[in-house]
Structure formats: structure tokens, C-alpha cells
Amino acid sequence: MKSGPLGSISVQKAIVIIICLLPLVNLARIFVFEQPADPYEVAAHITGETALRLLIITLAITPIRSLTGWKRLGIFRRNLGVLSFCYALCHVFFYMWLEAGFSPAYLIDDLAERRYISAGFAAFVMMTPLAVTSNNFSVRKLGALWRKLHRLMYPLCIAACIHYLWLVRGEDAGPFVYLAIVLALLAARVIGRMRRQGSAARA
Amino acid sequence: MLVKKGDSRIKPSEITSRQAYCSRREIIAGMAGLVAAPFAQGATTSPAPLAGAPWPGSLADEHTPKRKAITYNNFYELGNKKEEPAENKHFYDSKPWKVKIGGLVEKPGEYDVDELIGWGDMQERVYRLRCVEAWSMVIPWFGFPLNSLIDRVQPSGDAKYVAFQTFHPLKLFPDEINTSLPWPYVEGLRMDEARHDLTLLTFGMYGEELLNQNGAPLRIIVPWKYGYKSIKALVAIDFVAEQPPTSWNKQAPHEYGFYSNVNPERDHPRWSQKEERAIGSGFFADKRTTDMFNGYEEEVASLYQGMDLIENH
Numbered sequence: 001m002k003s004g005p006l007g008s009i010s011v012q013k014a015i016v017i018i019i020c021l022l023p024l025v026n027l028a029r030i031f032v033f034e035q036p037a038d039p040y041e042v043a044a045h046i047t048g049e050t051a052l053r054l055l056i057i058t059l060a061i062t063p064i065r066s067l068t069g070w071k072r073l074g075i076f077r078r079n080l081g082v083l084s085f086c087y088a089l090c091h092v093f094f095y096m097w098l099e100a101g102f103s104p105a106y107l108i109d110d111l112a113e114r115r116y117i118s119a120g121f122a123a124f125v126m127m128t129p130l131a132v133t134s135n136n137f138s139v140r141k142l143g144a145l146w147r148k149l150h151r152l153m154y155p156l157c158i159a160a161c162i163h164y165l166w167l168v169r170g171e172d173a174g175p176f177v178y179l180a181i182v183l184a185l186l187a188a189r190v191i192g193r194m195r196r197q198g199s200a201a202r203a
Numbered sequence: 204m205l206v207k208k209g210d211s212r213i214k215p216s217e218i219t220s221r222q223a224y225c226s227r228r229e230i231i232a233g234m235a236g237l238v239a240a241p242f243a244q245g246a247t248t249s250p251a252p253l254a255g256a257p258w259p260g261s262l263a264d265e266h267t268p269k270r271k272a273i274t275y276n277n278f279y280e281l282g283n284k285k286e287e288p289a290e291n292k293h294f295y296d297s298k299p300w301k302v303k304i305g306g307l308v309e310k311p312g313e314y315d316v317d318e319l320i321g322w323g324d325m326q327e328r329v330y331r332l333r334c335v336e337a338w339s340m341v342i343p344w345f346g347f348p349l350n351s352l353i354d355r356v357q358p359s360g361d362a363k364y365v366a367f368q369t370f371h372p373l374k375l376f377p378d379e380i381n382t383s384l385p386w387p388y389v390e391g392l393r394m395d396e397a398r399h400d401l402t403l404l405t406f407g408m409y410g411e412e413l414l415n416q417n418g419a420p421l422r423i424i425v426p427w428k429y430g431y432k433s434i435k436a437l438v439a440i441d442f443v444a445e446q447p448p449t450s451w452n453k454q455a456p457h458e459y460g461f462y463s464n465v466n467p468e469r470d471h472p473r474w475s476q477k478e479e480r481a482i483g484s485g486f487f488a489d490k491r492t493t494d495m496f497n498g499y500e501e502e503v504a505s506l507y508q509g510m511d512l513i514e515n516h
Binding site for chain 1: 271274275283285338383470472473474475480482483485486489490
């Protein structure tokens with residue numbers, strides 16, 4: 001295995017994973033030491049926002065890689081995506097536990113009544129097959145289909161941002177910032193693709 | 204000393220933020236307390252005690268721990284995150300304080316809160332506070348029916364509504380707060396709602412004067428309506444003929460109506476109103492079932508006889 005300035009790839013990956021788990025440690029710290037008035041709000045907010053941030057970082061890897069030519073960045077992409085999914089899973093778990101009381105009826109009612117729940121649920125449903133297939137075996141097995149499947153990243157990122165946007169009362173700039181970043185990253189991809197096609201056509 | 208932000212001799216980065224300044228002041232006050240404990244307690248630390256006769260209608264439920272009730276607040280003037288009002292409580296001084304009473308009344312004027320507090324018999328009333336965000340608290344409030352004040356200032360027969368106003372945060376601390384709502388915050392009640400015995404002009408909670416994050420020095424508590432109707436840090440009360448504008452209704456009319464009665468049948472686009480999380484009940488407690496009019500149906504249902512409460516939400 002190749003060694004970089006920060007050791008082998010597996011060491012680098014371990015470092016990335018540990019950094020990404022810090023918000024979860026922070027959540028545990030808040031639960032134990034601060035005993036928040038509304039544990040659900042804290043749990044849902046930290047897991048949800050971390051999931052969204054990691055999702056956006058995952059989406060940003062390809063444009064950053066092509067912009068900087070830093071090829072090695074790509075090796076973290078699947079780890080980051082799976083970590084984002086882990087936070088989304090925690091997010092859904094806290095919702096099902098503390099908000100829905102594990103009641104399917106509550107979930108169904110909420111999905112029908114509250115559009116931000118529908119948007120979040122849609123994002124989570126799209127995320128699941130991507131997380132499940134984020135391994136070398138699936139990449140080999142699915143071949144070209146894998147790339148197609150993972151284009152779900154684009155709608156799912158937008159759905160996740162809209163989920164957040166519709167949740168807040170409209171007073172918070174945060175969700176708009178996330179949506180703007182996602183749209184910029186998607187635009188970067190479209191522009192990149194058009195350029196590649198243009199140069200391919202000239203060649 | 205006055206320091207203007209535009210002063211060219213001082214870079215903006217060198218100006219101590221109000222927050223840093225205030226926390227430093229707290230520390231200094233704390234140190235002073237070590238030396239002169241009885242004198243240093245004043246405004247910066249513990250609020251003055253407030254006593255009131257127990258009210259027979261009080262809830263028997265266990266009170267929400269005081270620590271939760273003073274650190275988990277919706278008071279956007281001091282920041283729009285739950286913990287921010289407590290952190291930013293020093294943004295304004297609740298003493299001295301005057302309330303301007305005007306409109307269609309016999310005795311308009313600017314009244315000092317120290318005078319107002321004597322206009323009724325202080326009671327301790329334990330009410331449930333139900334936020335539209337589907338959480339609730341059980342809080343012992345200290346105050347007296349707003350009706351006592353209304354009787355004192357004698358509104359004319361034309362006065363059909365009462366309009367309330369909070370201080371204008373942009374005038375008090377222009378650089379510090381969010382601009383998420385059109386300021387100042389305004390609320391209103393129909394005259395019969397304002398005169399209802401449950402509507403409390405509130406000066407304290409948990410046996411002490413209100414803290415700023417809870418709306419010191421005086422606020423309204425309307426226990427059968429969502430929390431945002433219970434306006435904080437009152438600076439003006441106006442008696443008017445027409446239904447007055449209310450802040451959240453202006454912000455999102457389809458989400459927040461004028462009446463805002465707690466109604467488990469009328470869901471909010473973001474929160475089911477059928478249930479509520481009881482703040483302070485811990486991780487494993489079930490959610491509470493939300494009661495019509497927040498449990499005060501017997502007392503207030505007659506105010507809305509014949510009205511469609513989904514339409515008039």
C-alpha cells in the first residue's frame with residue numbers, strides 16, 4: 001500500500017473516521033453532562049446536521065478533486081458517504097424513538113401531514129441503497145449500474161436540504177446556505193461534464 | 204464612555220462584544236460577591252423573591268425543573284436558539300421599566316412596573332405552558348389577572364381588543380440580534396379573552412421575579428393558547444377597536460392564526476398538535492396527549508361558542 005505524509009491509506013482513513021465521529025461524542029457529552037431540557041431536539045439536530053454536512057462533503061469531493069487535481073481525495077468518498085448515512089440512521093432512530101414512539105401509524109400520519117418529514121424520509125430512502133452498495137464487492141458486481149445508482153446522490157442532497165429548510169421557521173440562514181452549496185456543487189458537476197463533452201467532441 | 208463602531212481610532216475587531224463584556228461583568232460581580240456578599244447579590248445574580256397566595260385552580264402536576272424553564276426559551280429578541288435567551292439575558296435591563304397604556308381608555312399613561320405590581324393581589328398559579336412546537340412545561344407563575352389592570356385603566360365601550368408590545372430589540376442592541384421577525388413583537392387578545400380570569404399579568408415564576416430570558420419584568424400568560432401568545436417584556440398595552448396585528452400571524456398567516464388556541468385537532472404544518480413532549484420528563488417518558496384548550500376547556504370553551512376553531516385557528 002502507498003504511503004503518504006500522514007502514513008498509509010488505512011491510517012488516513014482511520015483519522016477521517018475518528019474526526020467524523022466527534023459530533024457523536026459531543027452528543028453523548030451533552031446528554032451526560034448538560035442534560036438538555038429537550039433531548040430529542042438536541043439529538044435530532046446534531047445527528048441531522050452532521051449527516052447533512054458529511055453528505056455535502058461527500059458531494060464536494062469530486063469537484064474538489066478535479067479542481068485541485070488531488071486524486072487521493074477520492075479514496076475517502078465512500079467512507080464519508082457511509083458515515084453520513086450512519087448519522088442519518090441515528091437521526092431516524094431518534095425520531096422513531098423519541099418523536100414517533102416506534103408507532104408506524106404516527107410515522108404514516110407525519111409523512112402525510114408534514115412535508116419536511118416527507119422530504120427527509122425521501123432523502124433517507126434514497127441514501128439507503130447507496131450506503132449498502134458502498135463496498136468494493138458491490139462496485140465490482142454492479143459495474144456500470146453502480147455509477148448510475150449512485151447518481152441518486154444529486155436528488156437526495158437536494159431532498160435533505162429541503163427537509164431542513166422546511167423544518168425551520170424560516171428565520172435561520174443555515175438551511176439556505178446548505179442548499180446554496182449543494183446547488184453550486186451540482187452546477188460545478190454539470191459545467192465539468194459539459195467541458196469534458198466539449199473537448200471530447202473536438203478531439 | 205461611549206464607543207461608536209464607526210470611530211476610526213478603534214478597529215471593530217478591538218471592540219469587546221457585549222457578550223464578552225457582560226460575562227466579564229458577571230465574573231467581576233462574582234468576585235465582588237466574595238468580598239461583599241450581601242451587597243453584590245443585586246441585579247446581576249439572583250432575582251428578588253416574590254410571594255403570592257396559592258390559587259385553588261393550580262395544576263397538581265410536578266413542576267418542570269426551574270433550570271429547564273430558565274434555559275430553554277423562545278424569546279427571539281435575545282436570539283432564536285433555545286439556549287440563547289439565557290446566554291443573552293444581559294442585553295437589556297428590566298429595571299427601571301415603564302409600560303405605556305393607551306388607546307381607548309380613561310386613564311392612559313406611562314406606568315412604572317413598581318406601581319403596576321400593586322394593582323392586583325399577587326397569586327401563585329401553576330399552569331401548563333404549551334408551545335406550538337409541541338412541547339410543554341408546568342410552571343408556577345406569580346401575578347394577578349390582567350383584568351385587574353383593565354379595570355384600573357377603564358377602557359371605553361369601543362375597546363374590543365387589547366394589543367401588546369414587547370421592547371424593540373433593534374433599538375436596544377442593534378448589532379446583537381437576529382432580524383427574523385418584524386420588530387417589535389406584537390400580540391393581541393379579544394377583550395373577553397383579556398378579561399378572562401385565567402389571563403395572568405405575570406411578574407414572577409418559581410417564587411422569584413422573572414428573569415430576562417422569561418420576559419422580565421412583566422409579561423402575559425394565556426394558558427389556553429400557544430406560548431407565543433403569552434408576550435414577554437411588555438412595554439405597551441393598547442385598547443383598540445379592531446383586531447390588532449400579531450407577529451407570528453404576520454410572518455406566516457397560514458401557520459399561525461390570531462386565536463392560537465391549543466387545539467389537538469388542528470395540526471400545524473410542522474408539528475402534530477396531538478401530543479407534546481413534557482420538558483424535563485427525561486428520555487424514557489411517553490409524550491403527553493395534548494388537551495383541547497391545553498386542559499382549560501371547561502373554563503374557556505364558552506368564549507368561542509359557535510366559532511369554527513379550525514378556520515379561526
